Amino acid sequence: MMNLAGVHLGDEVSLRGIRDIVFPEHNDHVPQIAIDIGGSLVKIAYFTRHASTIATTGSSPNASISLSQTPAAALAASTSPSGSSPSRSSQQRATYVSPTPHTPTSSSAGPSTIASAAALAAHVSPFPSSDGRGSPAGGSGGRLNFVKFETAKMPECIAFLKQLIEEQELDADVPHERTLLATGGGAYKYYETLERELGAKIFKYDEMECLVKGLVNIGSGVSILKVTAPGVSERISGTSLGGGTYWGLMSMLAVQHGVNLTFDDMLELSKTGDNTNVDMLVGDIYGMDYNKIGLKSTTIASTFGKMFKKSPDERQSTPLNDMSRSLLFMLSNNIGQIAHLNAKAHNISRIYFGGYFICGHPITMHTLSYAIQFWSRGETKALFLRHEGFLGAVGAFLQHQ
Ligand SMILES: Nc1ncnc2c1ncn2[C@@H]1O[C@H](COP(=O)(O)OP(=O)(O)OP(=O)(O)O)[C@@H](O)[C@H]1O
Numbered sequence: 265m266m267n268l269a270g271v272h273l274g275d276e277v278s279l280r281g282i283r284d285i286v287f288p289e290h291n292d293h294v295p296q297i298a299i300d301i302g303g304s305l306v307k308i309a310y311f312t313r314h315a316s317t318i319a320t321t322g323s324s325p326n327a328s329i330s331l332s333q334t335p336a337a338a339l340a341a342s343t344s345p346s347g348s349s350p351s352r353s354s355q356q357r358a359t360y361v362s363p364t365p366h367t368p369t370s371s372s373a374g375p376s377t378i379a380s381a382a383a384l385a386a387h388v389s390p391f392p393s394s395d396g397r398g399s400p401a402g403g404s405g406g407r408l409n410f411v412k413f414e415t416a417k418m419p420e421c422i423a424f425l426k427q428l429i430e431e432q433e434l435d436a437d438v439p440h441e442r443t444l445l446a447t448g449g450g451a452y453k454y455y456e457t458l459e460r461e462l463g464a465k466i467f468k469y470d471e472m473e474c475l476v477k478g479l480v481n482i483g484s485g486v487s488i489l490k491v492t493a494p495g496v497s498e499r500i501s502g503t504s505l506g507g508g509t510y511w512g513l514m515s516m517l518a519v520q521h522g523v524n525l526t527f528d529d530m531l532e533l534s535k536t537g538d539n540t541n542v543d544m545l546v547g548d549i550y551g552m553d554y555n556k557i558g559l560k561s562t563t564i565a566s567t568f569g570k571m572f573k574k575s576p577d578e579r580q581s582t583p584l585n586d587m588s589r590s591l592l593f594m595l596s597n598n599i600g601q602i603a604h605l606n607a608k609a610h611n612i613s614r615i616y617f618g619g620y621f622i623c624g625h626p627i628t629m630h631t632l633s634y635a636i637q638f639w640s641r642g643e644t645k646a647l648f649l650r651h652e653g654f655l656g657a658v659g660a661f662l663q664h665q
C-alpha cells in the first residue's frame with residue numbers, strides 16, 4: 265500500500281494541465297507501470313522515488329491540495345465552470361474526498377502548462393533526477409508521473425517503456441518480475457508486442473473498470489458510465505462522435521488548406537475562431553429570437569449550415585479558426601445533450617466528464633457545462649476531473665495496489 269500522508273499536486277512540470285502527484289512520505293519502490301492504450305492516445309502512469317521534479321517551472325504552493333483521505337482521492341480533482349463565461353477564473357478546481365462522486369470542496373489550482381512530456385517522449389530519462397536512484401531509507405518520498413504518446417507512435421512509446429523499466433530495475437531494492445498493467449483497447453491489440461518487446465508480464469484490465477469514476481469519458485469515442493457506489497458502475501451508453509471525430513475532421517479540413525496541424529494547433533485555432541461564419545443560427549432563419557420555444561437568435565440552429573450557401577471560393581477561404589470552433593461546439597454540445605438525456609433516464613443529478621478530449625480546454629468545458637445546464641434547465645451539474653485523460657491509466661495502476 266502506498267503511504268498517502270501529505271499527498272499533493274506537484275509543480276507544473278507535466279502535460280497540459282497535468283501535474284504529477286507527490287507522495288512525500290512514500291519511500292518504498294513501486295514497480296508497477298500502468299498504461300492505457302486508446303484509439304488516439306497512450307497514457308502512462310508510473311511512480312518514481314524522489315519527490316523533487318524534473319524541470320521545475322516554479323512552485324505554486326497555493327495549488328497544493330490535500331488528497332490524504334482515500335486512494336481515489338489521489339487521482340483527481342473536479343472543476344465546475346460556473347456561469348456563462350468560459351474565462352479561466354470561472355474554472356476553479358476542487359478536490360474529491362471519496363471514490364464516489366461527491367460534492368467537491370473548493371480549491372484554486374487552474375490549468376497548467378505542458379513542460380516535460382516532449383522531453384520524456386524524446387527519451388530523456390523517465391526518472392526525475394540524473395542521479396535517479398532509489399531514495400535512502402526515510403528518504404525523500406516519490407511521485408506519480410504522467411506521460412502520453414500518440415497511439416500511432418507505438419515504437420516511441422515502447423522505447424520509452426523499455427528505458428523506464430530498466431531504470432526501475434536499477435532503482436529496485438530487490439529484483440522483481442517485469443510487469444505492465446495495461447488497459448484500453450490496445451491492451452488487447454498490442455498484448456503480444458508488449459510482452460515480446462518488453463519481456464514483461466502484461467496484466468490486462470477492462471477499460472471501463474479502470475475509468476474509476478466519471479460518467480462521461482470523451483476519448484476517441486465516448487463512453488457513458490453510471491456509477492452507483494464505490495466500485496459499482498455500468499456502461500449505459502456511448503457515441504462514436506467523440507474526440508477522434510474532431511481530430512479527424514479538422515485534419516481533413518487542414519489538408520484542404522494545405523497545412524498540417526497538431527491537435528494542440530487545432531485547439532489554439534478554435535480560441536480565435538468565429539463559428540457564426542460557418543454555423544446557421546436561429547437568427548439566420550427567423551431574423552429574431554424564436555421565443556415561443558425558447559430559442560435565442562444566437563442559438564446554433566444548424567452546425568456548418570452556412571457552408572452550403574457559400575460559393576466554392578468562399579468555402580475554400582473559410583478560416584480554419586472558424587471551422588475549428590464550430591466543430592468543437594458541435595461535439596461538445598452533442599455530447600452534453602446525450603449525457604443529459606442519459607442522466608435524466610437514470611435519475612442522476614451530477615455528470616462527471618473525463619477523457620483526454622477535455623484536457624482542461626476552456627471552450628470545451630464551458631460548452632459541455634452550458635449544454636448540461638441548458639438541457640436540464642439548471643437541474644444537472646457538469647463537473648470535470650483533474651488528470652481527466654489519465655483515469656484509465658491511474659485506474660490500472662490502482663488495480664494492482
Ligand atoms: N495533445 C493531444 N494530441 C492528440 N489528441 C488530443 C490531445 N489532446 C487532446 N486530444 C483529444 O483526446 C482524444 C483522445 O482522448 P483519450 O486519450 O481519452 O482517448 P483514447 O483512450 O485514445 O480513446 P478510446 O478510449 O476511445 O480508445 C483525441 O481523439 C483528441 O480529440
Ligand SMILES: CC(C)(CO)[C@@H](O)C(=O)NCCC(=O)O
Nearest residue numbers: 449484485486487501502503504
Ligand atoms: C470503443 C471504446 C469503448 C474504446 O475506448 C470507445 O471509443 C467508445 O466508447 N466508443 C463509442 C462506441 C459507441 O458508439 O458506443
